[in-house]
Amino acid sequence: MRPPAVLRLGNPGRRINVGLIAMTFVLSVFAGRLVQLQGLDSKVYAAEAAEQRVRGEKLTARRGSITDVNGHELALTLEAREIFVDPSEVAPADRDRVATVLAAELNQPKEQIAAKLGNTTSRYQQVAAAVEPSVAQRIMTQKPKLKGVGSKHRYRRDYPGGDLAGTLLGFVGDDGTGLSGLENTYNGLLAGRDGEQFIETGREGQRIPMTRSTLKTPVEGRDVRLTIERDIQWAAQKAITDQVKATGARTGSAIVIDVPTGQVVAMANAPELDLKNWEKTAPEDWVNRSVTDVFEPGSTNKVITAAAALESGAVRPETVFKVPDNIRCADRVLRDSHPHPVERLTFSGVVATSSNVGTILASQRVGDEKLHAMLERFGFGAKPGTGLLGEEAGLLPEWKKWSGSQRCTIAYGQGVSVTALQTASVYQTIANGGVRVTPQIVAGTTAENRAFVPSPPGKQTRVISERTAREVSGMLEAAVSDEGTGNLAAIDGYRVAGKTGTAMRYDPKCQGYCGYTSTFVGFAPADKPRLVVLAVIQDPHKGYYGGEIAAPVFKKVMTFALKSKKIPPTGTTAASVRIRAGE
Template sequence: MPRPRGGAPRGPGDPERGPRRGGMPPRRPPVPPRPPRPPLVLRLGNPRRRINIGMIVMTFILSIFAGRLIQMQGLDSKIYEAKAVGQRMITEVIPAKRGSITDVNGHALAMTVEAREMAIDPSKVHPNVRAKVANVLAAELGKSQQEIAGKLAKDTTQYQLLAKDVDPVVANRLLKAQIPALTAKKQYKRIYPAGDLAGTLVGFVGVDGTGLGGLEEAKNSVLAGRDGKQRVEQGRDGQRIPMTHSQRQAPLEGSHVRLTIDRDIQWAAQKSIAEQVRAVGAESGTVIVMDVKTAQVVAMANAPELDLNNWRQAPQENYVNRAAADVFEPGSTNKVITAAAALESGAVRPTTSFRVKDNIRCYDRTLRDAEPHPTETMTFQTAIAKSSNVATIMAARKVGSQRLHGMLKSFGFGAKPGGGVPGEEAGLLPDYKTWSGSQSCTIAYGQGVSVTALQMASVYQTIANGGVRVPPQIVAGTTGEDGRFTAAATGKQTRVVSDQTAKEITAMLESAASEEGTGGLAAIPGYRVAGKTGTANRYDPKLGRYDGYTASFVGFAPADAPRLVVLSVLQNPQKGHFGGQLAAPVFKQVMTFAIKSRKIPPTSSTAPPVRLSAGQ
């Protein structure tokens, strides 16, 4: 039979499927060998194709650069041009020249002069010449050779400041010495030709030219002016590029301030008070000279005074204008206010008699006159002339605390004088409702109330001016950049007491300054003088208690036609303590100089006779 095709199953007797004889499996037919692989053939690319691909890539890259270039030079050229200019442009400050401070006659007390700021680029100074350069710079700039050499050794820096406030002549000499990379920048320097003349009043400026004390600080906005600006292009070496764009805003110079101070009288006042402070071992002293009619301060002297050319070396307490800032109890110089209150009220007349012992009981305290004396009858005028505390208390009791407080306030106590004097204080005037029993008595003769020297000088200006008070004035006016002088506004005139009361008090003060009064040492030959001594216990804030004395004298001359007020104060003197002994001689020296300087003629009239007691 023929074998079926396809996948018909074979029978068990199929020789290909059935077991071999003996039980062994049948063998597989051998696998035919694989045909050999063909050899690898390296086929080289088409050169034209490679070139085309490279050109496409290069064209793409160049198109990117071209687009960026078009953007930078075409579309954004203005932006990049501005950035480039901005990197070259720098803004320089053109300092404004600070205005000067002068006395009433135009003599400079503070002024500004040109100077130079010297700097160098150490990286451009060859090591071989550093020692020579350092010697030249040190000698011209007044610096040590070691300091200059140390700055030149910093050759990794491109800027080292050598000195400020260099004289232009010195700067020009150094620039001509051909020192590598040396530069000089224009600036201004503040100088004080008068040294310590009115030092604490004038004040001083800091390193940035801003006022730090006195009128330099108080009038800083007037004196400073306004700085200018300049934008210029410079190269990598810091030098200005010629013929390039620049912008300039000119500075506005500061105005000049003219004071009411008279340089010559100021000098005399400072000399007199400084000598007396040394002579009596006082802690400090003050002198004020004031014009009666205008209340302009002609002199304001302190001892010790501040040397403005060396203010950094002075103790800080010397920065204070004691004439306007130091507060003290005035003592008997305050009795004129009690007298004014008594006379204005009509309760007391100059001829009113008092039976005066040398002590008086005031609540829990017994108050005394400065010198013991038997009970005597005094007129009120004599009581003021002899500076009797007891008689003054008796007069104050007729007035009452409320009215006395009102008069003190009317004379300016408890308020700043308001005349523009820097550092002025208000003093201390307690409300009469808070006065203790004894304080109602002690305030009558100047203890328990505090004032400044400027306030007390203002009191006597009011009396000398016929009872009309004018705020003290220190600035006469200003001169702008255009050269025009603008006078300061005059102070408001306020009537405090009547002209009659002022004349009666003047007569009392003239008695006090006579040989019969306590101020005989203030008398000036040929001139009638009115004034009052003051001796007060001194409160020391450092100790928190009373310690030492305040000696003072204040008056005016000529008494019949007052022109000038002079006040002198000595704080904590060690050799004596009475104002008539210590302060009156200062008054005499300063007033004598001032009336001669002002060419005030001698008095033509004679003083009225002094009625020493009720029986005379």
Template sequence: MVAALIVLSLFAAQLVRIQGIDSAEVARDALRQRTLSEAIPAQRGTIYDAHGTVLAASAERRRVVVDQSAVPEYTRTEGEKQVKVGVAGAAEELAGLIGKEEGEVRTALTGDRRYTILAPNISPLTWRKISALGIPGVYSERATQRTYPQSTTVASLVGFVQPHDQSAGGGLELMLDDTLKGQQGEATYEIAQDGSRLPSADSAGSSARPGKDVRLTIDNDVQWYAQNALAAKVEETDALSGTVVVMRVDTGELVALASYPTFDPNNIGDADGVFANLAFSDVFEPGSTSKIMTVAAGLEEGTITPDSPMIIPDHLQRYDATLRDSHPHPVEYRTVGGALAESSNVGMMLIGETLEPRTMESYFRGFGLGSKTGLGFPGESAGLLPAADKWDGVQRYTVTYGQGLSTTAVQVAGVFQTIANDGVRVTPSLVAATSDGEGGWTPAPAGKRTQVVSKDTARSVNRMLEGVVTEQGTAPKAQIEGYRVAGKTGTADRYDEEAGGYSGKTASFIGFAPAQDPELVVAVIVQRPIKGYFGGQVAAPVFKDVMTHALQAEKVPPSPIEGDPIKTSLDEKPAEDTPGLLRDRGNPGAR
């Protein structure tokens, strides 16, 4: 009897615990089993050009999903009756709205899976029409879709997002992802017996926080023009690729960064172009465009002047190599300015012999070679500039005319920006401002400024570069009517990693205008052109077209006066004792 009472007491105590103490927990467990949490995507920030043109934006979309076990209960009004039409009726209603065949929709609605994506990307308006049907188990999840109104024009610069989850995939989308992406929220729903969603009273959801908008330094109009001019030249010359950089002289702001081949970021799944922006990632030996650094170093160190006399043969024997000018010619009597204007390799080697290798290296690095810009652009290369103590006897000469070192298009544009800006290098910039979340903008910090060479040196080089863009120079096709132009051609052997050696040429022209008060730098690089390969033939005409358009877009007035021509040639052979004479003084020896 006593034992029975004890057992009954234990059952009673357990019943009290279940009904009283654990009832709340039991209820919570039941609620959890019929509760669903959904991520609320954050609206990604919009990317604008300098004038407010939209380059990338996100739109609200809906992902239609289905609980297949609930759809058979679908009923609809036919006449004055409620008729149970189930999966067949639901498929009939949905097919036209989501753009699929009725049989395909019927298959997607049939089964016992609790979660199946029916339509991954529909508009909010279409979803409202679907929701009004009241089909059990059919609901939507919030999503976003990134669109790129300018398509291929800025694709390699702005980049793209991954279609399946809208995560950053490349370009500025990846570089600025922390700023653009925002923070997703969360919503909690209770699932009713018919599969419909009910807002949970105990929801601990949170609102999504949108990303910040970004305004770039890029001018979409100039970018569009540069992209099309470049594409036309690459196709015309059967070239492998190309890039155009447009930069403001006084601020280092990048106005355009064209790259070809390109792709359509609105259809990334079928893209077959080059995703990288070649202005940052393509590394090449610059050739003659780097000669301005050799001349600037000599001027700054006081070993030469623009009028220093030179005796220039068409080749030099240095160590066990014969180093040549681009074409055979008799011995010439030039000034330093003439050697630069006519792009003499031998002339640059003679200047280089007046400088220690470590001095040359320090100037190259001062101009920005051998290091990244600091922008953080995905895939950017630092180029290749070996330390001077690693140069062999021949490389000590070839670097003076741009072989034996490698750069990117943005780097060499920065070299000319430095000369055009009175010797002050400004770190390039792409972002002008970021939205502050309250309707205003927070300006980006200005680029770092570094005095690389003196104003006098920079202006001397500037005047010499005007000589390049004359009938006596290598780039008369870069002339712009009404404007003074300064610049330099480049035609370099192109190293091909796949071939494991040199293959084809790199044709380039980089310059600035107006020469007397520079506003813009334009760099044009064309890789492995087949139909013509000299920089003055291939790249200079593109420079002319892009610079002309950019000057007009920036409302830069024409040059008021012509510059004084520099002295480029000597009337006769200079005497051996002529002060400052640069000539071949013999082979320094074997390596």
């Protein structure tokens, strides 16, 4: 019989030794890992953890203001708040309430906000870019709290005048970048430099106390001070807008320039751009037509022909011309504005009565090359130099390429093209004794220390002699007399010099000449000029002569500007100008 089996237990000491070895191995693995994590790789993991906690935020710089010459703000920056939602934080049962409150406070469609709340794959949905701080406070203090709704500090651009100087000032986009006008031209200076802040936050986005933060302070934008005077700008804008509406015209522009300095006191366009609702306006209406739209100047250009004739010595103011009502130039017969028998007009009378034929006769004594040179000296074919967005140079064909009829029509302003500002600059030159001053629109800017830095004076260029300027001024004063074409521009108590312009208007839509450009430009007081005012109206449908359509605008704007700047009459009497021979 076999003995019963005996269960033999292992050696206890050996089991203990094996267990200790196993434990030692496991602990050594853990220890090695701890050494790796806390020693060798600690900085790497710490950096990754910090990166997950650190949140960067752009600190938007406050945009500088644009003011008129007296410091009245035309464009300024106000405090605002952005309202946003985190759809993942809004419980489905709360969405209707959140959408209802936000829609009421922000004046937005409830359905639009509800759609953003329903986008649960997103952690951020902007509801409003810039609202009043008081509105944001009401939203953020709702009872019970609107979970998932937040606000951020922002700025918003405001234009107190609405459409006052709208196309000149321009506007900024939602990101604060200037998109048109001076806001675009001076964007780099106005915008300043954004700052940045980094902070450590917890899982719910709250800042962790006593943790590090990095701050790069934003640098505020600098201010731009214009040469514009707010009240005169308003008067010019109203006058040109009213006349464009009254005549059924397409567009219009009015400009006021200070004669000695060349500074632009007003630059108005009609229709003007409402800066509070610029998004509703077609992009083609964002432009400043005073410097972008080119047109044939018509009879306002006759002063350049007159200056060329006087400078060359070919004629004197009292030189007599036998002027029929038509003249053949190459293959065309060119006519005066109305039929008349042959008249014996002095050269002063030719300008005062705005005779096309008389002007052609004078230009033939000058010659094409000299007339072209004079047009160039007055700034034709070159940008005026303000630096405004979209500033055009117009069109001045090379004299050797003038056609047979152009040799005549250019003398009275057909066959060349200019902008409203170029035309105003011509008359500033004559009023300033023959010295052209580059037009200025910016009086100066502020430095980073907020001190005002004036712009350098406009460049001065002698264009014609003082004597020629004085003689042309006398002719222009006669043009505003009872016998001249610009008598509706006369202002009681003041001596006024000016010129009408009525030009056929080239229109790409009809692929030819259709409609008219009506202009009046002049200065006052005529014997001591202080201000130039130009009014140009494009494609009027109720009348079209410059003396009827544009001269009344000149009178309204000049009268207001003279009073606003407290410029008194000189108290002198205009010298008698002989218009017809034998008088």
